[in-house]
């Protein structure tokens with residue numbers, strides 16, 4: 001399958017791939033529809049922004065098999081957009097046993113004309129013991145191998161399993177890559193999301209991404225909450241499926257990109273979708289449960305697709321980092337999880353474009369963006385033709401180089417150009433210590449690299465405590481003390 005990448009930012013991308021029922025633009029959400037419970041008619045899902053839907057082949061097989069074989073899954077659901085079918089692995093996880101084989105469910109998905117088929121993998125829950133996870137994975141890999149026979153004209157999604165064992169996740173991705181899927185679907189992660197274990201989720205995604213080629217389509221199985229979309233897209237996930245819009249609605253829960261609200265706690269509706277514009281929280285609370293459930297599900301879909309469009313626009317503007325850094329502040333576990341990217345510098349460096357339009361500093365996480373480190377590397381190659389070099393923290397002063405956190409050393413002639421010239425960064429005195437230390441780290445590397453030169457660093461006294469243990473070829477001059485001296489004279 002061809003995955004055409006149109007634009008990218010961080011590790012995320014806007015892409016397109018072709019199915020038997022038309023193109024799909026990613027990142028996107030596949031609303032999950034149960035063919036037997038019609039909450040929102042599948043044909044109406046397009047109006048929310050759906051380009052593809054997901055349904056459960058196992059449930060169709062158990063309840064409407066003959067009809068599906070006769071009509072095909074699209075006519076059964078009444079849609080003309082692509083349909084992905086799930087194999088029943090989730091039911092397998094819940095009920096422990098299914099009266100169907102891998103081959104039967106694959107053949108059925110193919111016969112009913114599914115656009116993306118999935119083998120019956122074993123979704124091992126988080127924290128499973130190693131042997132269990134490994135044995136489950138071996139079964140999954142065998143089933144993935146036999147799936148190739150049933151592929152036909154459909155696309156094949158290969159689940160990535162392995163519980164919370166990162167080496168098994170990598171093994172799963174490597175084996176799936178050898179088999180050759182069209183989509184790689186990271187599975188078994190819903191329990192992590194339900195319990196806010198975002199650190200585990202981030203690690204799993206990054207380990208899997210480190211194995212798969214950059215043009216692989218990545219599906220995050222069962223991820224349907226808008227609060228994690230920006231982080232997941234920024235880590236390179238392309239597809240999400242959402243049963244959450246319906247499950248949460250059933251439970252009177254209201255989705256927002258900042259987290260979940262209970263309808264009973266809402267005095268105001270913080271959204272402008274057609275539902276929230278029309279009804280007040282009290283009107284929703286007072287209406288029949290069945291009517292309310294539909295309206296909440298509709299809001300949940302509107303807000304989910306709105307977040308996807310916001311993320312796509314951020315990719316277009318190359319400010320996905322800024323969006324993610326605002327989103328991670330909605331939950332401490334999400335904040336902690338994002339900080340893990342520091343451990344995956346190499347992979348982030350490969351994906352994230354160096355040149356962007358702007359750099360807005362939002363907090364210490366902004367220091368982890370590859371551009372900061374890449375700038376520090378790049379600056380080492382700047383040629384210095386003077387014997388004595390002046391570095392200053394004050395841009396108003398004449399100097400050869402300036403110090404600007406979090407970037408470090410900036411040549412005077414580059415002060416107007418990207419990244420520094422296009423950055424919005426608070427003044428040093430108001431910045432977090434981490435950003436200042438990052439700048440000093442860059443400065444020290446620069447000084448070490450040019451150990452044959454003499455440097456005069458002119459700083460205000462605020463900087464003094466950060467500039468300890470500098471090499472011998474450096475003299476520090478304190479700007480505000482010098483001013484004091486001037487006054488005394």
Ligand SMILES: [Zn+2]
Pocket residue numbers: 271272273274275276277299300302303
């Ligand atoms: Zn709304």
